[in-house]
Amino acid sequence: MSQTPTEAAARRALLLNLSPWLFFVGLIILWELVCRVFSLPNYVLPAPTAIFSAFFDVEFSRWMMHLWATLRVALMGFALSIVVSIPLAIAMMRSEFLSRTLYPLLVVIQSTPVVAVAPLIIVMMGSDDPSRVLITCLLTFFPLVVSTATGINETPEELIELSRSLDAPTRRETWQIRIPYAIPHIFSGLKVAITLAIIGAVVAEFVAAEEGLGYFIQFSTSFFKIPQAFAGLFFLAGVSLLLFKSVQWTQQIFFAWSLPKKK
Amino acid sequence: MEHKSERAFVRMVGVGHRYDPTPGSPMAVQNIDLDINRHEFVAVVGPSGCGKSTLLRMVSGLLVPSEGEVSVFGKKVNGPRDDVGIVFQKPTLLPWLSVRKNVLFPLKHKFGRYGAQDEKRANELLAMAGLEAFADKMPDELSGGMQQRVGIVRALLLNPDILLMDEPFSALDAMTREQIGFDLLKIWDEQPKTVLFITHSISEAVLLADRVLVMSKRPGSVLDLIDINLPRPRSTKTINDPRFSELTDRIRKHIYEPDAH
Numbered sequence: 001m002s003q004t005p006t007e008a009a010a011r012r013a014l015l016l017n018l019s020p021w022l023f024f025v026g027l028i029i030l031w032e033l034v035c036r037v038f039s040l041p042n043y044v045l046p047a048p049t050a051i052f053s054a055f056f057d058v059e060f061s062r063w064m065m066h067l068w069a070t071l072r073v074a075l076m077g078f079a080l081s082i083v084v085s086i087p088l089a090i091a092m093m094r095s096e097f098l099s100r101t102l103y104p105l106l107v108v109i110q111s112t113p114v115v116a117v118a119p120l121i122i123v124m125m126g127s128d129d130p131s132r133v134l135i136t137c138l139l140t141f142f143p144l145v146v147s148t149a150t151g152i153n154e155t156p157e158e159l160i161e162l163s164r165s166l167d168a169p170t171r172r173e174t175w176q177i178r179i180p181y182a183i184p185h186i187f188s189g190l191k192v193a194i195t196l197a198i199i200g201a202v203v204a205e206f207v208a209a210e211e212g213l214g215y216f217i218q219f220s221t222s223f224f225k226i227p228q229a230f231a232g233l234f235f236l237a238g239v240s241l242l243l244f245k246s247v248q249w250t251q252q253i254f255f256a257w258s259l260p261k262k263k
Numbered sequence: 264m265e266h267k268s269e270r271a272f273v274r275m276v277g278v279g280h281r282y283d284p285t286p287g288s289p290m291a292v293q294n295i296d297l298d299i300n301r302h303e304f305v306a307v308v309g310p311s312g313c314g315k316s317t318l319l320r321m322v323s324g325l326l327v328p329s330e331g332e333v334s335v336f337g338k339k340v341n342g343p344r345d346d347v348g349i350v351f352q353k354p355t356l357l358p359w360l361s362v363r364k365n366v367l368f369p370l371k372h373k374f375g376r377y378g379a380q381d382e383k384r385a386n387e388l389l390a391m392a393g394l395e396a397f398a399d400k401m402p403d404e405l406s407g408g409m410q411q412r413v414g415i416v417r418a419l420l421l422n423p424d425i426l427l428m429d430e431p432f433s434a435l436d437a438m439t440r441e442q443i444g445f446d447l448l449k450i451w452d453e454q455p456k457t458v459l460f461i462t463h464s465i466s467e468a469v470l471l472a473d474r475v476l477v478m479s480k481r482p483g484s485v486l487d488l489i490d491i492n493l494p495r496p497r498s499t500k501t502i503n504d505p506r507f508s509e510l511t512d513r514i515r516k517h518i519y520e521p522d523a524h
Contacts, residue, residue, distance in 0.1 A: 165323055
């Protein structure tokens with residue numbers, strides 16, 4: 001059979017778009033087959049169909065309650081992290097003294113496993129939202145500080161010279177040149193931070209909580225309801241993916257210029 | 264062309280600069296004496312790293328020379344001055360602003376705002392550069408040559424007396440480069456400026472300038488200052504003028520056989 005080059009290219013593009021979905025569906029089918037052929041018990045590996053039905057065995061309102069608990073902490077921690085990190089990065093960029101003083105501390109905080117610190121925070125601050133938000137913030141702020149600082153430092157030297165030759169106030173150099181220049185980097189940081197925010201919220205729930213998707217997974221596992229734990233896990237992964245996509249969409253809608261150019 | 268009758272507009276006397284302020288450390292440029300007249304087009308050529316850009320920064324006031332003095336119209340330059348427009352090697356437009364807003368950026372940046380009059384001026388300048396149809400486009404929708412023309416228009420916004428150009432066309436392909444050179448001369452004709460034009464290209468320097476300053480390798484000093492007595496307006500025909508190749512040969516000799524002089 002002969003094909004025109006454009007037809008071949010179109011088919012190739014279609015296959016390229018479909019391939020991740022096909023792969024995903026294939027994987028699920030394989031998983032189901034493995035479970036059935038070897039008749040694996042649910043606690044070893046539950047079949048996708050078992051996970052699916054476990055998902056619908058849980059009431060919708062319960063799902064929403066757990067979702068809201070996790071989402072609330074993740075988003076508050078994420079927001080706090082933005083509010084702290086970006087001004088901090090700008091201040092550190094402005095002052096060498098500040099950057100020299102604070103950077104080692106930031107690295108120490110980043111190198112300390114948050115999972116190990118979380119119980120201490122819960123003991124010190126109580127097992128309410130504020131301590132969970134703090135745990136989330138501790139996990140998310142570092143990539144944001146680093147990406148913002150990198151972006152600000154990558155402003156072309158010529159533009160800084162232009163600003164200086166105009167004798168413009170440094171405040172405008174920061175707002176009109178440096179911060180906009182950092183936006184592509186800030187968004188890279190935000191994409192990392194949003195997924196870390198979910199992890200932070202779940203870690204906090206593992207330590208002490210009565211609700212939330214992390215708590216739900218832990219609770220289901222301890223009662224040997226493995227398909228239900230898996231259902232919670234997939235739900236959590238879906239939420240995390242959706243949040244990641246939301247950051248991406250925000251960039252596409254409001255900062256389209258900051259995206260890498262398509263060929 | 265005669266220059267001696269006019270009073271020097273930009274004057275450099277015994278100018279030298281070292282980036283490391285320790286006495287005895289190597290100089291980037293040294294012993295530069297140069298008078299540039301009002302509305303004169305001076306090109307600077309020389310090997311890489313000879314301090315051409317250092318020279319330009321000293322005229323802009325971004326850099327204060329460690330030796331000698333730069334003055335503009337009799338006044339010593341000792342800090343950034345707002346009567347210069349700078350065009351860089353890369354267009355360095357702001358990717359989040361439209362072409363018109365990029366042109367207006369110096370006003371927005373210096374004063375925080377601009378008025379309807381300023382927008383009118385931006386539009387006129389864009390029209391002069393043949394860019395009126397692109398005023399509302401974003402920089403990445405323009406070709407490299409067009410972006411660089413926007414960069415030139417931006418430098419003209421505050422109507423500076425002096426236009427400083429730091430290898431402005433070196434990132435462009437050869438054909439675009441020749442065209443934009445002639446475009447620059449047309450703009451210079453309509454809006455006369457004192458131009459200091461740094462370039463790597465000997466033929467470009469001869470094609471555009473009234474005088475060409477040839478610099479030695481580091482530490483950069485003046486090897487020759489050549490009057491380019493080619494008729495204006497310059498065009499592609501200028502290249503065929505026998506004097507054109509004489510002049511480029513003379514410069515080339517300085518660059519390739521510096522010890523012969």
